[in-house]
Amino acid sequence: MAQQAQSYDPTDLISVIIPANNEEPYIDDCLKALAAQDAAAGPVEVLVVANACTDRTVAFAREHTAAFSARNWTLTVLDLEEPGKINALNVGDRAATGCLIVYHDADIRCDPALLGQLREALSIEAPRYATGSLRVGPASSWVTRQYGRFWTKLPFVAGGAVGAGLYGVNRAGRGRWAEFPDIISDDTYARRQFNPDERIEVPAKYQWPMIEGFQNLVRVRKRQDEGVQELSEQFGSMLREEGKKPLSWRELARLAIADPIGFTVYSCVSLVVRLKRSNREWVRGR
Template sequence: MAAAADQDNQERETALINVIIAARNEEAYIGACLESLLGQSDDAGAVETILAANACTDRTVEVARAYSDRFAARGWTLNIVEVPEPGKVNALNAADQLAAGRALVFLDADVRLDPDLLAQLRDVLMTDRPLYATGRLQVAPARSWVTRQYARLWVQLPFVKGGAVGAGLFALNRAGRDRWAEFPAIISDDTFVRLQFTPGERIEVTARYHWPMVEGFANLVRVRRRQDDGVREIQRLYPEIMDREAKAPVTGADLIGLLLKMPVPFAVYALVHVAVRLRRSRDGWDRGR
């Protein structure tokens, strides 16, 4: 009995985590992202990072390669794959096919992690029960006034405060990843993945990750429009998973309370909301930088 428990503990400690980063022209951000991975606590265990650089025209690959020796010094691997075809989904699928880990962490290239995040994800995902996990989302400080005001309101919305948002970072164990084949060619991959799981299968650990919002009014409108299009696309293509959303609705009382509490952020958020509906979206995925 004790020997079996020791074996289980050893397997749990050594099981591989794959961190998958889909990156296109992230020269300015990828260094800080990789630094935050290297800063993870030793309890993170065995880690292989797979960076899928898709159709990059800047120094993303060169900057990332400079970190290879430091990953190796920790006994970790940084595997850089150059994907010639543009598109985030192409990059995700290319990296995902190489991943053999028991847990998979899908990370945006402009996100930074608190030191205990990978260890906490390991703790909850090393099970045969299909699970989705993420950290506690912290919006990174914005440079522009309009993004700061928008973010102040956004983090107070019920569905954000409810947790397990997964914007910029989500993680799955192998049993959870087996619920679908390749990533489909859709706008909102993170929403598609989250809705493969019921609310009871989605976990938010306490460690934070730092996720930047796009800067400026025009970029906020463009990205918000694409997000809305992405949700409508999933509603059209995969209606059977929509009942798993379970987001807390924004009620009239919520809106009045937010307006009274923070009138300026409310006005900025409302202006973005109105602008989103005035014009059709462009085709394609857009981070908005």
């Protein structure tokens, strides 16, 4: 990992680290969106860290090399045999040379202004964390559309700087932790290295896909809840406060009245999650 920079300017390099495991359906759109970032992005290096892929993720990613070279940017595809997102993040960190680091899931699509706005937000010597404005992608299943619509209205999401699937830090901020530990929720772990006033949500959006179908929503939500519990148990005293008020019964009632169908679907998923046995196997975070 490069040494911490003492100052920032428009020529500083942004390193975008993309862990990827069997992302063949998504990696093309992901990289096309990055290559289409506006001029404010400045110099960029992209590292796709493919881990134990058995599909065409690596081949598809390498096909974008020329598009990045045309902008005098670099695209490096690392093909790891060892599986695991956390290992991929740590390998990417060791390879990154930028003063600003963006962690970017392979199924995310960024608006053209995002990297430039992240650059501006992170270009400060004090530790900073920044993300874009999350936009849930269009869903094909009825249940996911209802769940996603209600979820985006919850205080945790509506309050900003969620960073699900995409977040960036400057080198001073990245110095808050060493390697990523073997955990479920890397985005929550990174976000809570920072006080609420050190977290920034820029206006540019990024599209985050939500998994389709009731059973899949339950499975992913269970995994997400286990990730938060794991962090509390292992690092509770070390992490900053979330900085967002919990959902009150009055607020919940207001949301339920405004969107009764979404509330019903969300509540059903939450109830089944509580009844479901723990499963420590990895599941995709969508």
